[in-house]
Amino acid sequence: MNDLSSLVFGDVFRFQEKEYIFLAMTPKALYCAIILSQLQTASVVSAFEKNVATGRDSKPNVSNNKLYCFVILETAEFKDRMANFVNTGYEDFSSLIAKLGIRLCVKDLKEVKKEIVETRMVAKELIELVKNIDIPEV
Numbered sequence: 001m002n003d004l005s006s007l008v009f010g011d012v013f014r015f016q017e018k019e020y021i022f023l024a025m026t027p028k029a030l031y032c033a034i035i036l037s038q039l040q041t042a043s044v045v046s047a048f049e050k051n052v053a054t055g056r057d058s059k060p061n062v063s064n065n066k067l068y069c070f071v072i073l074e075t076a077e078f079k080d081r082m083a084n085f086v087n088t089g090y091e092d093f094s095s096l097i098a099k100l101g102i103r104l105c106v107k108d109l110k111e112v113k114k115e116i117v118e119t120r121m122v123a124k125e126l127i128e129l130v131k132n133i134d135i136p137e138v
Helices: 038-053 106-119 124-130
Strands: 011-015 018-025 030-035 070-072 082-084 098-103
Touching (some): 038 070, 038 082, 070 106, 106 124
Antiparallel strands (some): 011 098, 030 082, 070 082
């Protein structure tokens, strides 16, 4: 088990049998994205594609549906699974988490940051915390 203070943007941890990507933390909230299973990912992508096909949604205009605020990951351990931002802020996340020793690849880090900042579907506080994070190429 690890302390939450050891996490940095893009670290992956497990809590209650689910995998999360650490985004940012304040004294009052921990911001993270949930990594959906392959089945859950397929379900959300299918619903999104159905809405796009019927003309109800498009990726640039998500029609205020937080479910469609996501990034499909390329990091080897999570390839083709979705990082979903539908519920990013947790007020009472236990410090008893299992840090997995996995960090997202640079491309995923950039896409996660872009999704947070450009879609503006997450808490304003998270946007402010993430917008100036520098993502090194290495």
